[in-house]
Amino acid sequence: xxxxxxxxxxxxxxxxxxxxxxxxxxxxxxxxxxxxxxxxxxxxxxxxxxxxxxxxxxxxxxxxxxxxxxxxxxxxxxxxxxxxxxxxxxx
Numbered sequence: 001x002x003x004x005x006x007x008x009x010x011x012x013x014x015x016x017x018x019x020x021x022x023x024x025x026x027x028x029x030x031x032x033x034x035x036x037x038x039x040x041x042x043x044x045x046x047x048x049x050x051x052x053x054x055x056x057x058x059x060x061x062x063x064x065x066x067x068x069x070x071x072x073x074x075x076x077x078x079x080x081x082x083x084x085x086x087x088x089x090x091x
Contacts (some may be wrong), residue, residue, distance in 0.1 A: 007066050009047045018044065019063040022056050029056040 007015065018041060021027050028035045030053045036045035044051075051059050 006050050007048055007062075010044050012070060014041065014044060014069065015063050015067055019060060019067070022059050022063070024072050025056070027056065027059070030054055031056070 018027075021039065022031075027039070029052050033045045033052055036048075036051075038043075051062065054062065068075075
């Protein structure tokens with residue numbers, strides 16, 4: 001996978017874990033690739049250059065936005081599936 005994949009390649013639980021560590025002040029500020037690797041965020045360190053060099057508040061804002069967007073998309077997909085079942089007579 002390309003290093004430019006950004007956060008799309010990172011699973012939600014990993015983003016949530018990084019968010020929690022950042023909020024608790026357990027990551028350097030600004031965030032560094034080495035710190036991510038040392039904490040087991042290998043995939044994130046390799047694919048999320050967008051976070052490298054950002055301050056803790058900036059990292060938290062980016063992660064919060066990404067996680068919220070993913071939840072919104074998941075909710076819309078769930079609603080769409082429910083509507084499809086209703087239209088096809090499956091519910």
